[in-house]
Amino acid sequence: MILNLQHKYKYKMKVLKFGGTSVGSIANMKMVKDIIADNEKKIVVLSAMSGTTNALVEISNFIKNDHIENANQNIEALHHKYVAVINDLLDDEALRQDVEIYVDSVFSFLKICASENHSQLLYNKIVAQGELLSTYIFTVYLNQEGLNAILLPALDFMRIDKTNDPDDFYIKQNLQRIIKEASPSNIYITQGFICLDAYGNIANLQRGGSDYTATIVGAAVNAEEVEIWTDIDGMHNNDPRFVENTHAISNLSFDEAAELAYFGAKILHPQTVMPAREANIPVRLKNTMDPASYGTLISIDFKGEGIKAIAAKDNITAIKIKSARMLLAHGFLKKVFEIFEKYETSIDMITTSEVAVSLTIDDDKNLVSILEELEKFSTVEVDKQQSIICLVGHLVVRHHETHRLFKVLQDISVRMISYGGSNNNISLLVNTNDKITALKCLNHYIFDGVTA
Numbered sequence: 001m002i003l004n005l006q007h008k009y010k011y012k013m014k015v016l017k018f019g020g021t022s023v024g025s026i027a028n029m030k031m032v033k034d035i036i037a038d039n040e041k042k043i044v045v046l047s048a049m050s051g052t053t054n055a056l057v058e059i060s061n062f063i064k065n066d067h068i069e070n071a072n073q074n075i076e077a078l079h080h081k082y083v084a085v086i087n088d089l090l091d092d093e094a095l096r097q098d099v100e101i102y103v104d105s106v107f108s109f110l111k112i113c114a115s116e117n118h119s120q121l122l123y124n125k126i127v128a129q130g131e132l133l134s135t136y137i138f139t140v141y142l143n144q145e146g147l148n149a150i151l152l153p154a155l156d157f158m159r160i161d162k163t164n165d166p167d168d169f170y171i172k173q174n175l176q177r178i179i180k181e182a183s184p185s186n187i188y189i190t191q192g193f194i195c196l197d198a199y200g201n202i203a204n205l206q207r208g209g210s211d212y213t214a215t216i217v218g219a220a221v222n223a224e225e226v227e228i229w230t231d232i233d234g235m236h237n238n239d240p241r242f243v244e245n246t247h248a249i250s251n252l253s254f255d256e257a258a259e260l261a262y263f264g265a266k267i268l269h270p271q272t273v274m275p276a277r278e279a280n281i282p283v284r285l286k287n288t289m290d291p292a293s294y295g296t297l298i299s300i301d302f303k304g305e306g307i308k309a310i311a312a313k314d315n316i317t318a319i320k321i322k323s324a325r326m327l328l329a330h331g332f333l334k335k336v337f338e339i340f341e342k343y344e345t346s347i348d349m350i351t352t353s354e355v356a357v358s359l360t361i362d363d364d365k366n367l368v369s370i371l372e373e374l375e376k377f378s379t380v381e382v383d384k385q386q387s388i389i390c391l392v393g394h395l396v397v398r399h400h401e402t403h404r405l406f407k408v409l410q411d412i413s414v415r416m417i418s419y420g421g422s423n424n425n426i427s428l429l430v431n432t433n434d435k436i437t438a439l440k441c442l443n444h445y446i447f448d449g450v451t452a
């Protein structure tokens with residue numbers, strides 16, 4: 001009964017996000033057009049064309065390092081690329097001219113940026129141009145193809161607060177108002193990644209953030225589903241960049257997907273699952289180049305048991321804190337945690353022994369100050385360049401096949417193991433140099449010859 005009522009109040013709307021590769025070529029843009037050209041009402045979130053954000057980051061770095069000539073050369077090269085795209089994509093003369101004017105204005109703006117002093121705000125302004133370009137060009141292309149697509153500027157409704165979390169209330173109020181005021185359409189297009197900060201300056205949701213935009217938008221309009229369209233057929237059981245013969249997983253729970261995203265599965269920005277989980281909106285991962293394949297459905301349901309997938313997160317720092325006394329005294333852990341709390345540094349893994357505690361952090365911005373404080377009452381060892389390998393599934397800890405993972409210990413030196421913290425996750429800490437071997441070994445011991 002309650003479920004039915006919830007369903008009744010959901011907008012009949014989907015949110016579809018297309019990543020860099022999906023809008024990265026004329027051929028792929030045409031495929032995206034075919035995917036969205038049905039009669040369902042939808043908000044389409046677009047990334048920048050693949051390669052553009054990296055190119056913009058490089059331009060920003062040139063400006064930062066005072067290599068203005070290089071920055072200007074790269075701005076020109078990128079401009080030529082866009083001129084070629086619009087020439088190939090748009091055969092309607094009037095529409096092409098309109099887009100040319102817009103594209104020229106973006107590149108003139110970038111030239112102005114190249115003459116300014118570098119700052120975080122300048123970087124934010126520069127990297128925002130990729131999504132502004134892709135959405136403008138793609139909306140006009142859809143119009144040329146006879147589709148009534150309307151561009152809703154993300155900066156009119158996407159905002160983060162002082163702690164860099166999405167300002168849900170503001171986003172919901174503004175997005176719903178903007179949709180109400182816009183001309184009726186089945187296709188609203190908006191930019192992924194970019195937003196305003198709490199002070200009204202241009203900001204972003206960090207690299208890969210368009211996925212996060214999609215679920216934030218999905219929650220704001222109470223969408224019936226969020227679809228993340230990318231260049232692979234769903235969440236694979238291991239990182240396909242490093243391991244051969246991985247396969248897509250058909251179903252994941254919100255918790256499982258959140259762990260995989262947080263621990264490095266690049267297909268999803270680390271925060272993507274949170275807004276969807278809170279609003280109970282299913283998220284489907286789909287392949288733009290193969291729309292018929294099932295993909296991965298992320299929902300509240302748990303399906304299957306045992307280890308389903310493995311992901312790895314780099315740039316981890318391990319800190320071993322030995323008590324100055326022989327044993328970990330009462331209150332020792334409290335003192336340790338208070339220091340990390342003071343420097344707003346979150347801890348990912350933790351293990352203890354009688355005399356020491358080992359933990360990991362991924363944000364080492366305040367490491368020096370943290371170490372100074374820890375050394376007042378303990379001996380500290382730091383290992384950088386570590387990777388967390390995370391094994392995720394339903395009831396993994398209890399599953400009868402889970403013991404296979406320990407065979408990896410005969411091939412790789414494992415620095416820490418976190419087992420039993422939750423029923424759905426086991427984490428290993430290895431030296432980053434051993435990561436790929438560890439991923440391959442785990443794949444062999446856990447998945448080879450085992451049907452998923």
Ligand code: ADP
Nearest residue numbers: 019020021230232234235236238239265266267
């Ligand atoms: P997009 O530009 O569409 O956002 P991304 O490059 O950010 O695409 O994410 C898709 C890529 O993520 C895949 O091409 C794949 O190489 C990589 N990837 C890493 N881990 C996984 C995984 N477990 N499952 C699927 N893809 C993964």
Ligand code: ASP
Nearest residue numbers: 047053193207208209210
């Ligand atoms: N264009 C941004 C990036 O490359 C955001 C995204 O693609 O999700 O990081």
Ligand code: MG
Nearest residue numbers: 019208266267
């Ligand atoms: Mg991505």
